[in-house]
Amino acid sequence: MSVISKVKFVSIPVSDQDRALEFWTEKVGLRVATDQPMGAQRWIELSIPGAETGLVLFTPEGHEDRIGSFFNGSLACDDVEHAYRKLSEKGVEFEGPPQKQPWGAFAKFKDPDGNTFVLSSR
Structure with a gap:
């Protein structure tokens, strides 16, 4: 355990x-x-x-150089296409539309500081 x-x-x-x-x-x-x-x-x-x-x-303190970098992880959702549409409507900036892969779909978005996040299907 x-x-x-x-x-x-x-x-x-x-x-x-x-x-x-x-x-x-x-x-x-x-x-x-x-x-x-x-x-x-x-x-x-x-x-x-x-x-x-x-x-x-x-x-x-001392980690300010990490602002605007790539988030080393992935945020999950049930439906990437749906999440992409809803978040885009609210002004969330995506690098492009969702991409489909054999394991599922993903899209990358940014927060106001330029940190980049992967949003993927479960």
Whole structure:
């Protein structure tokens, strides 16, 4: 038996937490789980409806060079075409339309800081 039970959250480096919070809640549809001061900084943890893993909008001091990079992971949805249409209607910038592969479909989108995310079918 493993002593680790799940991935609690993954962090997204951002330059403007308010702008990132608006993007992830208003456009993508995530929910705020925690938004509170953490010393001189702010800790924002978002929940993904139906998922155990959350996203944190936080850039540790000294990691500012990671803002605008590629998110080393994949976000999942049931229907990439549907998600692409809905998110595009809300102003989410995609690199192109969904692409089909033997394992499923995927599309890449960017947040306001230029971080790139893969959205793929389960």
